[in-house]
Amino acid sequence: MTTLLTVEDLRVTFPTRQGPSEVVRGVSFTLGRERLGIVGESGSGKSQTGRAILGLTPPPGKAMAKVLDFDGIDLRAASPATWRTLRGARMSMVMQDPKFSLNPVMTIGRQLMEALKFGATQPRSEAKARAIAMLEAVQIRDPERVFRAYPHELSGGMGQRAMIAMMLVTEPDLLIADEPTSALDVTVQVEVLRILDRLVAERGMGLIFISHDLRLVSSFCDRVLVMYAGRVVEELKASELKQAQHPYTRGLMNCLPQIEGGQRPLPVLERDAAWAR
């Protein structure tokens, strides 16, 4: 399998008054044209890892790595001009907070068309047709209306799907999806995942799928990285997640409620200081 992205010893630090705090501490992995899942609890550094790959670490944070290579391009030394040709067109990211990431005073349609501008130039009517087709593809029932709607007029899940549509219109080679389906019901979720799956299988897109939903990741991804306190504590084949060794991974699995009924109260994760070392 061809390697699309190589990350070695990625570190992200934020300066604080108590000294620099490292929120991603030496993450290494390679990504081919496959589906890689990153799971872990809130604050474990999943989003910061994704952002660092795209060079979007929020200032004053700093990202460093021994190797950060995308399709032969060294991202560490990339100039702003290189980034412009990469971001949006070749690599994009679905951000975690759809309501935060969508502009509240611009219609969805205008924002989609804006995203299309990063891709090839084309007539307006064609761009609109593509935007609407993309909204349809993410299972939005009434794409014409949603095209004209403002973000607050959409349900939580529709906003999230609009975000996904926006990132997919340009057909990137690498997509980092940060909790892309957390507000979707399971049937729509499956459809959205199918789109991603198809892009991986047919167009050879590389996908990094960040999620806290273990059940979903284990059934959707090929490989899974489990993160805890900024570090990868376990790397597994997704299908073997149930046989995970690390107590943290096992704890995360146990917290999930079951349709068939289960323990009450739900077991909560007991953290061990040793995991963070």
Added chain:
Amino acid sequence: MTALSRREWLLSDQPKSRRQARLGQVYRTWLAFRSNWLAMVGLAIVLILILVAVLADVIAPFDPVIGGDLRTERFLPPLSEGHLFGTDDLARDIFSRIVHGSRLTLMVVVLVAVIATPIGLLVGTTSGYFGGWTDTVLMRVTDIFLAFPRLILALAFVAALGPGIENAIIAIAITSWPPYARLARAETLTIRDSDYISAARLQGASSARILWYHITPLCLSSVIIRVTLDMAGIILTAAGLGFLGLGAQPPQPEWGAMIASGRRFLIDQWWVATVPGIAIFIVSLGFNLLGDGLRDVLDPKARK
């Protein structure tokens, strides 16, 4: 309490009282502000302006209005004995006039800020929050005010109300609120549909309460930044009106009027017009630097 522990108290992540939380927030903003030396220069200029205005009677060696001996003391050049900046055509000490003029400048700045900011905030947040009819009417009114160039509208007002510094201030205040209303409305539009506003409504908060406690604080910082940055323009407008003879009236030591009366002697007695020009320049620069610094610490969008 030692200095170190007071600092820790302020920066605590777990404040123990309302006061500590608020002071901590202010202190953090101050720390961020302090690290920007240009902003500190701006702040220093503004503080000096305030100090000079307050202590004008003590600082100024001569009376600003009554001149000295017209035969011997006219047009003394700068640095002549007793007259740091020289004297003007009526043998008045320019330094004393500048010092007293700072009061007028400060009065313009403060009154315009006190009049225009609340009007702008009120109109903007109300129109953004209620939308619909209210919005249409208020924004058309704003547009009308916005469509006139400020100096010309101020001229018209002064022409109608009669020249004088008070009327100039009113004219400037009335013409400077529309941009603030625009800004406040734009901010309000981005927050009025958010969940925390719905949550406030759900607790039974009245519209007035939501506007005042929930929306205004979020619009305030961007409006304050804008007002500070506008101050330079406002000072220049006031000086412009003074220059045109429609603002402060002689013999008031207003800086714009001083330039106007000094321009006749610009070639031979350059200092009469130049010194107040420099004063206007420095104070405008101070407000601009201060505004830029405030934007860096207060505006979360600019920080990103």
Added chain:
Amino acid sequence: MGEVMLSVESLGVTFTRGGDTVRAVRGVSFDVARGESFGIVGESGSGKSTVLRAICGLAPTSAGRIALGGQTLATPRPATFYRQVQMVFQDPYASLHPRHTVDKVLSEPLAIHGFSDREARIEQALADVGLGPSFRFRYPHQLSGGQRQRVAVARALILEPQILLLDEPTSALDASIQAEVLNLLDRLRAERGLTYLMVSHDLAVVAHMCERLIVMQHGLAVEELTRAALAAHRAETDYTRALLAASAGYTPATA
């Protein structure tokens, strides 16, 4: 079923803007008994949040009747309504005012309704949701997602309502924190005899929390189920069956 606390009868909600008309809810009916926990699941965009917002008077009701304790609710809602019904929003990152400390968030409803013993109530509310007094004067940006959602629950509970409307209270939280928040909600209901109306897209969460539920699709309630029926995968409609199947995880398209 015991005494009916909240009843919704053929509720319709229509939004209009410009030329667009959205019939977000098209005739939904259900009754929630006192002390019961009732769930709404369904397709994204099917109008689940809108039902909750309509009950609170935040969305325009175009048809039907909403009654609380047998009395039809007036629009706009009277002040006493907010003492009885409160809501927890979907996104903990969007539901707290960025410039208000936890203390301010909690004292605001008390000030609006003119309570006198505010100090004690705020401390109690924080203790109820398992946040210590050290959290009281923090700003939202100093809190994690789970802690924010706890503050939102505390805000909803501080007026001592009888009904809590929960809009996907855990969808933005990770598994370990979801477990904490669900346990918290469970405990509070047991202690105070609260009535819950809970929206979720996660069938497992609804099965864990609710005794009965309805399934919504395109603004309609397509099916009503009990917890036992859900656990046994006994569903009547195709859509519910599809939901149950999809809940098991992702399956690649067979076609």
